[in-house]
Amino acid sequence: MNKDNISKSVIRRLPRYYRFLSELEEQGIEKISSEKLARIMRATASQVRQDLNCFGGFGHQGYGYSVPNLKEEIMNILGLHNRYKAVLVGAGHFGTAIAAHMKFENLGFELAGIFDNNDRIVGSYINNLIIQNVSELESFCKKNGVVAAFLCIPRGAAPDTVQRLYDSGVKNFWNFTHFDIQEKYPDAVVENVHLSDKLMTLCYSMNCGG
Amino acid sequence: MNKDNISKSVIRRLPRYYRFLSELEEQGIEKISSEKLARIMRATASQVRQDLNCFGGFGHQGYGYSVPNLKEEIMNILGLHNRYKAVLVGAGHFGTAIAAHMKFENLGFELAGIFDNNDRIVGSYINNLIIQNVSELESFCKKNGVVAAFLCIPRGAAPDTVQRLYDSGVKNFWNFTHFDIQEKYPDAVVENVHLSDKLMTLCYSMNCGG
DNA sequence: TAGATTGTTAATCGATTAACAATC
DNA sequence: TAGATTGTTAATCGATTAACAATC
Numbered sequence: 001m002n003k004d005n006i007s008k009s010v011i012r013r014l015p016r017y018y019r020f021l022s023e024l025e026e027q028g029i030e031k032i033s034s035e036k037l038a039r040i041m042r043a044t045a046s047q048v049r050q051d052l053n054c055f056g057g058f059g060h061q062g063y064g065y066s067v068p069n070l071k072e073e074i075m076n077i078l079g080l081h082n083r084y085k086a087v088l089v090g091a092g093h094f095g096t097a098i099a100a101h102m103k104f105e106n107l108g109f110e111l112a113g114i115f116d117n118n119d120r121i122v123g124s125y126i127n128n129l130i131i132q133n134v135s136e137l138e139s140f141c142k143k144n145g146v147v148a149a150f151l152c153i154p155r156g157a158a159p160d161t162v163q164r165l166y167d168s169g170v171k172n173f174w175n176f177t178h179f180d181i182q183e184k185y186p187d188a189v190v191e192n193v194h195l196s197d198k199l200m201t202l203c204y205s206m207n208c209g210g
Numbered sequence: 211m212n213k214d215n216i217s218k219s220v221i222r223r224l225p226r227y228y229r230f231l232s233e234l235e236e237q238g239i240e241k242i243s244s245e246k247l248a249r250i251m252r253a254t255a256s257q258v259r260q261d262l263n264c265f266g267g268f269g270h271q272g273y274g275y276s277v278p279n280l281k282e283e284i285m286n287i288l289g290l291h292n293r294y295k296a297v298l299v300g301a302g303h304f305g306t307a308i309a310a311h312m313k314f315e316n317l318g319f320e321l322a323g324i325f326d327n328n329d330r331i332v333g334s335y336i337n338n339l340i341i342q343n344v345s346e347l348e349s350f351c352k353k354n355g356v357v358a359a360f361l362c363i364p365r366g367a368a369p370d371t372v373q374r375l376y377d378s379g380v381k382n383f384w385n386f387t388h389f390d391i392q393e394k395y396p397d398a399v400v401e402n403v404h405l406s407d408k409l410m411t412l413c414y415s416m417n418c419g420g
Numbered sequence: 421t422a423g424a425t426t427g428t429t430a431a432t433c434g435a436t437t438a439a440c441a442a443t444c
Numbered sequence: 445t446a447g448a449t450t451g452t453t454a455a456t457c458g459a460t461t462a463a464c465a466a467t468c
Contacts, residue, residue: 045449198403
């Protein structure tokens with residue numbers, strides 16, 4: 001479905017298109033022009049049309065874009081209809097928040113298992129999923145066809161955990177640690193979220209602005 | 211200290227330089243060349259030199275860069291010596307994780323107060339900070355010179371919360387909600403973290419990779 | 421000094437914006 | 445039909461990379 005060389009810049013904008021289109025749809029808005037969509041996206045109409053035309057001609061000349069249709073198209077481009085099986089490793093406050101509050105079924109995933117190495121929380125539940133001991137990680141992933149992992153563990157635990165996941169066939173990572181997965185596993189698909197980096201850039205902007 | 215027109219691309223790389231330089235320093239490494247630093251950063255030596263030269267000539271010809279010195283310089287550029295007073299609003303699992311685990315004092319901030327609207331948790335503590343009722347938010351911010359807010363609240367609560375913070379003089383936001391702060395407050399400084407967007411792009415990459 | 425490596429200018433590449441013919 | 449708005453090509457802008465003189 002997707003054309004080959006879509007730039008990372010375009011991809012990063014797709015979830016925002018999807019979010020705004022979902023909101024417009026909820027408001028009962030049927031159609032939108034590239035100009036209006038650009039205003040919401042803080043972009044130019046040109047960029048909106050260029051972005052969308054990477055994937056196909058979703059608009060109608062003289063009319064604009066159908067909101068429900070365009071939303072659906074972007075949903076398909078992102079692949080949100082998938083239910084990629086994923087495990088979450090590290091059920092501290094952060095991992096628990098992720099496990100409990102993310103609507104994985106709307107984001108292309110199914111959270112299949114939660115793991116922690118702390119015996120005090122192993123056996124308790126988050127949203128009907130029992131927290132399992134990490135010693136079960138490999139067998140669980142192999143048995144259940146797990147393809148992705150959400151790493152909510154301390155950095156020190158990351159090298160070993162990633163190795164074990166990778167050896168169990170898990171090659172896609174949502175990585176909240178500072179461990180550089182791709183250095184050792186170049187074919188892994190990794191989405192890094194470095195919260196402290198973001199806070200540092202906020203700090204930088206505050207210095208400069210005022 | 212900082213030159214004027216530093217591009218957003220460069221700024222986003224600074225925290226990574228800082229992190230890697232901190233690691234190198236911990237390993238007792240004294241100096242590094244742009245080429246070696248580029249390898250760690252997954253960049254070119256050219257880019258490293260261009261980036262660093264936005265702020266000054268930190269290197270020495272024929273030698274390279276002093277690791278502790280360069281780390282210190284980047285720390286100053288980012289302004290991490292600051293202790294910007296901040297409040298965290300929303301002490302659910304996610305807010306609690308942020309409040310408990312982020313090393314704010316290394317990131318330019320001091321977490322001065324935590325707020326929630328849930329009476330069941332108001333009065334309990336996170337890291338020696340009591341969770342206060344959001345009704346105290348404005349008076350606390352004004353009284354304590356709070357300049358930044360970390361928004362860990364549901365989207366629905368965001369418009370009102372931001373309004374009240376803004377009216378109390380808080381104009382810098384670390385925003386985990388999908389509420390678009392800058393639409394209504396163009397002079398606010400905002401760092402958005404949209405976790406679900408990141409998960410969607412991981413989904414996209416998984417479709418394409420295999 | 422010779423070798424190494426920076427700082428900086430110039431060349432390239434890619435992404436964004438502008439323009440306009442196509443067409444609903 | 446006339447007006448609106450897309451799809452797409454061309455122009456511009458900015459970021460990355462290459463090259464090399466300066467210099468430690």
